[in-house]
Amino acid sequence: MHLLYAFLVLLSLSYGFHPTCPGRCSCDSVYSVQCYRLTELPSTLPSTTKKLYISHSKIPRLQMSSFTQMLALEDFILLASGTESVENDTFKTLSTLKTLELCKNNMLSSLVSLQSLMLDDNNIESVAGPLALPHLKRLSMENNRLHLVPASFFTSLQSLQFLSFSGNFLTKIPINLPKSLLSLKMERNQLKVVRFRDLKHLEHLSHLYLSENSLSSIDGAQILANLTTLELSQNQVQMLPLRLPARLQKLDISNNLIQRVTAQDFHDLRDLKHLFLDNNTVSLFEAGALQMCSQLSNLALEQNLLLSIPLRLPGTLARLDLKGNAIQNIAEMELKDLKQLQVLNLRNNKISALDLKVLEGLPRLRHLYLDGNPWNCTCSLVRAREILKAKGTDVRGGQCAAPAEQQGESWMSSKKIMRQCEHHLHLTEKNKETKKKSKLEEHSRINMDDDYYDYEID
Template sequence: MSALEELVLSCSGTESIENNTFKRLSTLKSLELYKNQLKQIPIFLPSGLEILKLADNSINTLHATDFEGLVKLRVLDIRNNLIATLPSSAFSSLCNLQSLILDGNNMESVSAPLQLPRLKYLSMADNKLNSLPASFFASFESLQFLSLSGNFLAKVPLDLPKSLLSLKLEKNQLKTVRLRDMKHLENLSEFFLSENQLTAVDGAQFLPNLTTLELSKNQLQALPLRLPGRLQKLDCSNNLIQRVTAQDFQGLQDLKHLFLDNNAVSIFEAGALQQCAQLSNLALEQNLLISIPLRQVILRIAGSQVPSLHP
């Protein structure tokens, strides 16, 4: 098969692959082997490979030689395996790797540094990580999307790359977040912090390009103050917020979506949303509202105690 470019052997019940099976497929660019019973990375893969998908197998160890010679590899998906550790030498040959997916493994620790200068997308969600080495992100000069959701992190890593556009830290054990310590992330547009143990979020104004901030299912008692002016979506549902004031939304002229479902809001100050000229979606389900000033927004207030509505 001298002209073969794409090979899909997924969901085939494959338990092992002999050495050199794919080595002579010099034109092969994409190899998909997900949902099998493989226990190791196939040895001697063709050097022209660009996409390798090994998700949903039983691979438990990564070796430095597993990806040797794969200098053209751009996408590597090893999610939902049994990998416990991530050695720093595992990806040393992958100088052009752009997307690395390691979700759903058993990783408790990772080594540093990983030399992946062109990596743009990194996901290590749903593992068992409680910390990351100080220099872990040192070589990630191009990283734009990072997901560490579903781990046991108690602190936000402080050496995150400046190039980040999206950061996902949902379902961890964060109790405090000092965004002023992250002010070097001037390009960050999306920040996801839902399902943690946050009681307060401080310093959001230091992230000037933030457009999405998700804080649902925490323990916030008030909305974050001094939010960045470019914010378009704020999700603070399922918290302990009791009062909404005009000061909370000062300067948020671009805010379009506001979610305050399942809180304890009993006071919603008149004029609180006056500056939010772009607001089109306001959700206030399951609160303790006595009254609320109506605006030209989509209101979802099911389950709240509102005896009267005043335009």
């Protein structure tokens, strides 16, 4: 009897014997259980189990009732166990669960017709391939914890058109991406460089999103001949990208470190419609730099270091944003070609006056933002207001900085300024009438003298 007891003790030490340890399982401690060749999840586990590892089994379905007693479970690993489906809310009761791995199963094998798969916000740390979904067109794995995506992952995804890995920890764009891709989203990762030669097979790619990474330069994107949208906002790019695709329609390179804009940067971009250069440090904008962009309608240059409005902008512009620069004057020659301009944002600059000829040269202007400037509220500015009202332009004005008696008044709505200018206008018109009358009388006398002499000649 003593010999048998000693044997059982040894057996419990070597094989994880535990009074509630299920068959085909090894309970390494009161916290960890490993099982092999099961046909269902174990129904009796130590209540203290924190880690459950199951491998090489035949468990076709996971359901909530199997987990209701696992209140302490933190790690659940199910490896190569033929699992094909998971019941809704299966893991709902596992409030302590930290790790969930379902590798090498057949959970999607029956979904051969699946076209859209969204796996956002799941704390997924790794993926393995291939993912056997031949008809899948849209895959999103945003806001997970991926550091690497193996090339084999995409082997069976040859119909994929829309792919998003935004909000992960990827340091490079995955290779072997499906040739069928139309859109690739890689925002909010840790990219430091983009090797466009690894993407040259993506001949249909039209949208590429690379915002909120750590990119310092972009070169060679022209290899993506059909790219129409390129977003690079919130990186560390110091120069405008070299060799951009000729078909590009939208370029967002806002919130970077760009200082200069030259004609060479945009020489071949004849299809460009939207250009976002706001929140950079642009101080030099070469005259005519965008003249070749013959379809440009939206230009954003807010929050830069411009001292004046760039010269020879495309006449196709419908919106021009210049908020938050250091512009002091608006010259007629700067805006004279913008006959299609509908929105002009000049907020928070250093402008004190408006040239009436500038306003008359903008026939389609509908929205004008002027607040945040040190306005010199003369009657000339009030006349500008009347011109704008007559044009039907919605004007968001600002407060007067001068003269002293007008400080704090709104030049767009102050009745006090209006009364003063009306009085000034009345005096001016009265003086004009007096001068005109004097000239007429003088001219009349001359004519009478002429008549007199004419009569005398006869």
